Amino acid sequence: xxxxxxxxxxxxxxxxxxxxxxxxxxxxxxxxxxxxxxxxxxxxxxxxxxxxxxxxxxxxxxxxxxxxxxxxxxxxxxxxxxxxxxxxxxxxxxxxxxxxxxxxxxxxxxxxxxxxxxxxxxxxxxxxxxxxxxxxxxxxxxxxxxxxxxxxxxxxxxxxxxxxxxxxxxxxxxxxxxxxxxxxxxxxxxxxxxxxxxxxxxxxxxxxxxxxxxxxxxxxxxxxxxxxxxxxxxxxxxxxxxxxxxxxxxxxxxxxxx
Amino acid sequence: xxxxxxxxxxxxxxxxxxxxxxxxxxxxxxxxxxxxxxxxxxxxxxxxxxxxxxxxxxxxxxxxxxxxxxxxxxxxxxxxxxxxxxxxxxxxxxxxxxxxxxxxxxxxxxxxxxxxxxxxxxxxxxxxxxxxxxxxxxxxxxxxxxxxxxxxxxxxxxxxxxxxxxxxxxxxxxxxxxxxxxxxxxxxxxxxxxxxxxxxxxxxxxxxxxxxxxxxxxxxxxxxxxxxxxxxxxxxxxxxxxxxxxxxxxxxxxxxxxxxxxxxxxxxxxxxxxxxxxxxxxxxxxxxxxxxxxxxxxxxxxxxxxxxxxxxxxxxxxxxxxxxxxxxxxxxxxxxxxxxxxxxxxxxxxxxxxxxxxxxxxxxxxxxxxxxxxxxxxxxxxxxxxxxxxxxxxxxxxxxxxxxxxxxxxxxxxxxxxxxxxxxxxxxxxxxxxxxxxxxxxxxxxxxxxxxxxxxxxxxxxxxxxxxxxxxxxxxxxxxxxxxxxxxxxxxxxxxxxxxxxxxxxxxxxxxxxxxxxxxxxxxxxxxxxxxxxxxxxxxxxxxxxxxxxxxxxxxxxxxxxxxxxxxxxxxxxxxxxxxxxxxxxxxxxxxxxxxxxxxxxxxxxxxxxxxxxxxxxxxxxxxxxxxxxxxxxxxxx
Numbered sequence: 001x002x003x004x005x006x007x008x009x010x011x012x013x014x015x016x017x018x019x020x021x022x023x024x025x026x027x028x029x030x031x032x033x034x035x036x037x038x039x040x041x042x043x044x045x046x047x048x049x050x051x052x053x054x055x056x057x058x059x060x061x062x063x064x065x066x067x068x069x070x071x072x073x074x075x076x077x078x079x080x081x082x083x084x085x086x087x088x089x090x091x092x093x094x095x096x097x098x099x100x101x102x103x104x105x106x107x108x109x110x111x112x113x114x115x116x117x118x119x120x121x122x123x124x125x126x127x128x129x130x131x132x133x134x135x136x137x138x139x140x141x142x143x144x145x146x147x148x149x150x151x152x153x154x155x156x157x158x159x160x161x162x163x164x165x166x167x168x169x170x171x172x173x174x175x176x177x178x179x180x181x182x183x184x185x186x187x188x189x190x191x192x193x194x195x196x197x198x199x200x201x202x203x204x205x206x207x208x209x210x211x212x213x214x215x216x217x218x219x220x221x222x223x224x225x226x227x228x229x230x231x232x233x234x235x236x237x238x239x240x241x242x243x244x245x246x247x248x249x250x251x252x253x254x255x256x257x258x
Numbered sequence: 259x260x261x262x263x264x265x266x267x268x269x270x271x272x273x274x275x276x277x278x279x280x281x282x283x284x285x286x287x288x289x290x291x292x293x294x295x296x297x298x299x300x301x302x303x304x305x306x307x308x309x310x311x312x313x314x315x316x317x318x319x320x321x322x323x324x325x326x327x328x329x330x331x332x333x334x335x336x337x338x339x340x341x342x343x344x345x346x347x348x349x350x351x352x353x354x355x356x357x358x359x360x361x362x363x364x365x366x367x368x369x370x371x372x373x374x375x376x377x378x379x380x381x382x383x384x385x386x387x388x389x390x391x392x393x394x395x396x397x398x399x400x401x402x403x404x405x406x407x408x409x410x411x412x413x414x415x416x417x418x419x420x421x422x423x424x425x426x427x428x429x430x431x432x433x434x435x436x437x438x439x440x441x442x443x444x445x446x447x448x449x450x451x452x453x454x455x456x457x458x459x460x461x462x463x464x465x466x467x468x469x470x471x472x473x474x475x476x477x478x479x480x481x482x483x484x485x486x487x488x489x490x491x492x493x494x495x496x497x498x499x500x501x502x503x504x505x506x507x508x509x510x511x512x513x514x515x516x517x518x519x520x521x522x523x524x525x526x527x528x529x530x531x532x533x534x535x536x537x538x539x540x541x542x543x544x545x546x547x548x549x550x551x552x553x554x555x556x557x558x559x560x561x562x563x564x565x566x567x568x569x570x571x572x573x574x575x576x577x578x579x580x581x582x583x584x585x586x587x588x589x590x591x592x593x594x595x596x597x598x599x600x601x602x603x604x605x606x607x608x609x610x611x612x613x614x615x616x617x618x619x620x621x622x623x624x625x626x627x628x629x630x631x632x633x634x635x636x637x638x639x640x641x642x643x644x645x646x647x648x649x650x651x652x653x654x655x656x657x658x659x660x661x662x663x664x665x666x667x668x669x670x671x672x673x674x675x676x677x678x679x680x681x682x683x684x685x686x687x688x689x690x691x692x693x694x695x696x697x698x699x700x701x702x703x704x705x706x707x708x709x710x711x712x713x714x715x716x717x718x719x720x721x722x723x724x725x726x727x728x729x730x731x732x733x734x735x736x737x738x739x740x741x742x743x744x745x746x747x748x749x750x751x752x753x754x755x756x757x758x759x760x761x762x763x764x765x766x767x768x769x770x771x772x773x774x775x776x777x778x779x780x781x782x783x784x785x786x787x788x789x790x791x792x793x794x795x796x797x798x799x800x801x802x803x804x805x806x807x808x809x810x811x812x813x814x815x816x817x818x819x820x821x822x823x824x825x826x827x828x829x830x831x832x833x834x835x836x837x838x839x840x841x842x843x844x845x846x847x848x849x850x851x852x853x854x855x856x857x858x859x860x861x862x863x864x865x866x867x868x869x870x871x872x873x874x875x876x877x878x879x880x881x882x883x884x885x886x887x888x889x890x891x892x893x894x895x896x
Contacts, residue, residue: 004480012808012809013282023318027534028529028531028532028534028680029364030532031535032533032536032643033536034536034538035534035535036534038534038536038759039534040670042757042759042760045757045812046757048801049803050801050803050804050812050813051811053802053809053811056495056498057328057330057498057499058330058332058333058498059498059536059539060537060540060639061639062321062333062419062421062422063328063330063332063333063497064328064330065323065324065328070614072426080638081642084828085639085642085643085645087642089645110468110809111808111809113507114728114809115775116324116817117324118324118325118445120325121326121327121436121445121626122414124327124430124433125433125434125436125437127437128389128430128433129431129433129434129753130387130388130389130430131429131434132384132431133309133312133711134305134308134312134384134388134431134708135380137380137383137384137386137387137388138383138387139383140382140383140385140387140392140400140826140865141342141344141399141400142343142384143386144398144399145394145398146394146396146398147394147395147396147398150391150392150393150394151391151393153389154391154393154416154423155416155588157391157416157421157423158419160422161325163606166435173680174373183860184391185389187499188391190387190388190389191387191389191740202877214719235618240879253725
């Protein structure tokens with residue numbers, strides 16, 4: 001198949017960017033979207049034009065490194081699919097596509113289609129963990145976890161941290177990402193001791209990183225390549241309300257939070 | 259080259275306990291005075307960085323991805339082994355030890371494997387405590403399944419995303435330490451050289467992949483956990499970024515490289531579909547718990563729809579040839595069996611390079627919902643890639659490069675032949691011999707990172723003067739930086755016509771055809787003739803666009819391919835000298851009458867360790883292996 005692609009080119013974070021139009025020919029319908037871009041890049045190299053920079057690594061939908069807004073939809077908009085798992089058989093010969101990086105204040109562009117998502121790491125560093133130093137664990141079967149709870153924890157933990165939720169959100173909010181991590185640990189007994197503190201710390205870090213507020217559009221849920229349910233956001237809100245009180249008490253006691 | 263493995267004394271069950279007691283300790287107040295560099299943030303590196311920081315060391319961690327959460331450990335699907343015997347089916351530390359030594363075809367070091375089996379139980383406890391959502395039974399206890407090469411259910415899992423869940427656990431522990439200021443994290447930063455000063459590892463030289471800046475970092479010890487080199491074949495199940503650069507540069511600085519020819523071909527991957535293809539996708543070995551592998555008995559049937567082929571016209575060849583292990587035969591055996599069927603003209607799908615993995619009987623027995631619950635995401639992934647629904651038609655699978663058992667040589671302390679330079683996880687060679695069993699890579703990565711390096715690194719650092727930190731502005735560091743810069747400049751200066759990928763693909767094809775699932779003297783000699791020619795072409799005709807002081811993915815790739823083009827020769831040389839078949843290394847000249855691998859224990863019961871010798875040919879050294887607890891025997895899975 002043959003395609004016309006309008007691709008965002010931007011030299012670095014400070015230069016202005018613009019769309020550039022390319023024609024790519026003889027693409028196999030079995031190829032993945034990224035393999036189609038590989039083909040285009042090979043054609044560009046043959047013309048001595050610098051290839052298009054895009055992030056990718058595992059190419060099997062799990063590392064979360066790939067991104068791309070395709071026709072205004074993160075990862076191309078197919079249900080529960082990352083760009084690397086999006087195949088060309090879902091496009092038609094002669095299609096014209098617009099390909100852009102994630103657009104969000106908290107994700108500055110590095111080059112072309114690559115953005116800086118380190119804000120996600122900072123949110124996790126603020127509290128997205130269970131404090132359990134290596135060596136201090138009891139036998140794994142000493143603490144029972146109902147299968148339903150373990151399954152719910154798993155479903156939230158399936159988040160790959162790609163940032164599609166932020167890119168999809170009109171406010172550039174990271175609520176689905178943050179809430180998914182909170183929900184994962186909230187449904188496990190191991191996550192209980194730090195639950196409210198974790199909620200407060202992660203939401204505070206999310207705000208500090210420049211993500212917008214949630215305004216209940218739920219575009220995030222529609223865009224999530226791992227189909228994480230927006231219900232996790234309701235859980236976050238419930239815990240956050242409690243956490244603000246608990247957090248205040250801890251601060252008043254000088255209990256080392258923040 | 260000193261290859262003293264420093265295996266502790268005493269009976270095998272006592273060795274690790276003895277070693278731990280004999281190790282020197284660093285006083286808690288002094289730990290913060292020691293700087294440790296960890297390269298790689300996967301299960302081994304991430305766990306090491308987090309745990310060393312918990313202990314109080316001053317840690318810096320480097321990864322080339324945009325976040326430590328992306329390391330390729332994340333893609334492991336099926337599970338992690340541990341000798342918990344929760345299923346009461348006869349498992350024990352000794353049985354896991356025994357299965358691993360046998361599965362590795364008697365080419366691993368007994369003492370290391372024993373330790374791995376011992377700490378496996380702690381790994382499950384630790385991961386559970388950190389909130390890893392393993393699969394559970396309705397009563398709330400942990401669930402298990404079986405993997406190849408074992409007759410017990412000892413594999414813990416989180417659907418088909420076990421590696422992801424374990425890595426996110428490691429990542430959360432690492433981020434906790436980053437948040438506390440105990441680990442300095444350098445993402446999008448690639449290690450390009452190791453600096454060795456006065457015979458000890460003194461630090462590394464890295465390139466900031468965003469700005470292109472080349473910087474030096476000094477430390478009291480350097481830990482490499484940079485994964486395997488499967489991408490030398492271009493097409494593999496590895497992530498695109500996986501490379502040999504870090505371990506190969508360490509090799510050039512004096513670290514011995516062990517058993518490079520032990521490369522694992524995984525039997526169940528989605529077959530190739532075209533020359534645009536950038537990687538191959540694994541279908542987890544766990545699928546062989548319920549899927550049955552077959553090909554048509556008659557060659558005329560290969561083009562027929564599989565559902566129209568009745569049972570008596572199907573050859574369930576693994577069940578036929580290996581009745582006790584059946585579809586759960588180890589990877590090397592299952593891969594070769596698939597190749598034999600296809601070579602025999604009974605392969606299915608495009609090009610006849612595929613066999614069926616059929617869930618019809620499991621769905622009839624347990625219902626579609628149960629199968630979906632166990633493998634849903636894998637079935638989805640298969641359908642997305644192939645456009646076929648595996649609930650209705652059998653999957654088509656074919657072997658693909660997956661894992662490398664070879665790696666930097668390490669002693670019992672996980673130290674390479676360079677003092678102060680340690681190596682963990684897939685990047686080292688120690689535990690899997692000539693073939694790794696399924697669900698053992700995650701186990702080894704976490705064992706090394708959580709439970710071994712925290713002890714053995716302390717033992718090393720206790721003998722190092724904390725006040726004597728190497729100077730990163732010293733002449734050796736400056737020289738290493740200049741060398742790194744020089745190489746990048748040379749890559750840009752070639753200014754030829756051919757793309758980097760075209761060279762990588764050609765090398766991969768050469769390796770797959772001549773140093774892949776079956777190797778011969780002739781094929782390896784051919785490869786050894788061709789590789790230097792290809793390398794010469796690369797250095798005279800490669801086209802690397804863009805600059806070196808900017809974000810440049812082409813330049814990153816070119817450096818990695820340049821290293822593969824050198825390293826490939828060592829892989830082939832190792833395969834050529836090892837005149838036997840063992841595990842994944844199959845020399846067609848050395849096979850039993852039934853086509854099984856034929857080892858030569860008289861001449862090759864050893865680890866081959868390659869030593870860099872500058873412009874001269876590399877030197878092959880040997881660490882003899884002794885089997886005192888498992889009797890050397892021909893492997894049988896019949």
